[in-house]
Amino acid sequence: MSDPLLQTSDLTCLRGGVPVLEHVTLQLRPGAALILRGPNGAGKTTLLRTLAGLQPPGAGRIDAAPDSLTYAAHADGLKPTLSAAENLTFWAQIHGQRDRTRAGIDAALAALDLTDLRDRLAGQMSAGQKRRLGLARLLVTGRPVWLLDEPTVSLDAASVALFAGVVQAHLATGGAALIATHVELGLEADTLDVSRFRAAPGRLADGFDEAFL
Numbered sequence: 001m002s003d004p005l006l007q008t009s010d011l012t013c014l015r016g017g018v019p020v021l022e023h024v025t026l027q028l029r030p031g032a033a034l035i036l037r038g039p040n041g042a043g044k045t046t047l048l049r050t051l052a053g054l055q056p057p058g059a060g061r062i063d064a065a066p067d068s069l070t071y072a073a074h075a076d077g078l079k080p081t082l083s084a085a086e087n088l089t090f091w092a093q094i095h096g097q098r099d100r101t102r103a104g105i106d107a108a109l110a111a112l113d114l115t116d117l118r119d120r121l122a123g124q125m126s127a128g129q130k131r132r133l134g135l136a137r138l139l140v141t142g143r144p145v146w147l148l149d150e151p152t153v154s155l156d157a158a159s160v161a162l163f164a165g166v167v168q169a170h171l172a173t174g175g176a177a178l179i180a181t182h183v184e185l186g187l188e189a190d191t192l193d194v195s196r197f198r199a200a201p202g203r204l205a206d207g208f209d210e211a212f213l
């Protein structure tokens with residue numbers, strides 16, 4: 001069996017400096033998707049943010065190759081005054097994919113059914129179109145592990161199916177995905193209910209840095 005692309009052991013995840021999850025142990029191997037479940041407030045976003053490096057763990061380990069993770073958060077994170085193609089070019093460049101060709105950008109647009117909107121400013125797109133463009137960014141990062149927080153928000157049924165196909169194709173090429181979602185994506189994947197890692201009511205972690213609210 002191939003080595004995991006992402007592995008945590010005994011991880012404590014903090015929010016606002018207070019432990020939300022404790023003893024999180026998971027593995028993600030090439031070709032695998034893991035669906036994160038749990039009621040509102042259970043800690044799915046907190047776990048993804050911690051894995052993405054947006055806040056330091058309170059304890060435990062995260063093992064992944066350098067620059068192997070990319071995070072698609074609740075917000076689309078688009079530049080409204082750039083076109084769809086310009087947004088993807090920008091995103092490819094900040095992920096060090098400077099040689100990403102026009103064909104690569106166009107392929108990402110096509111995968112999310114955005115070819116006709118190639119030159120449309122992101123700020124002039126509908127909510128679902130913006131979300132599809134936000135998801136197309138994943139394809140130009142060159143990163144194998146996708147951390148996805150409610151990726152299907154604003155998507156209609158056809159777009160949910162389209163996106164599920166994009167994830168499936170990513171897995172088929174040896175990628176992996178950790179997906180927090182309340183929606184059934186139809187992927188062959190294990191599920192993990194983060195409620196089982198709920199931390200005991202806690203106090204502010206030692207050395208808490210307010211930069212990580």
Ligand SMILES: Nc1ncnc2c1ncn2[C@@H]1O[C@H](COP(=O)(O)OP(=O)(O)OP(=O)(O)O)[C@@H](O)[C@H]1O
Pocket residue numbers: 015016017020038039040041042043044045046047213
């Ligand atoms: N900035 C913050 N400071 C302190 N606590 C926070 C902060 N953001 C979220 N929390 C708390 O952390 C806990 C976990 O929130 P989180 O956003 O990870 O849940 P979730 O499982 O993603 O929920 P949902 O399904 O609603 O998206 C919640 O109790 C929430 O109120």
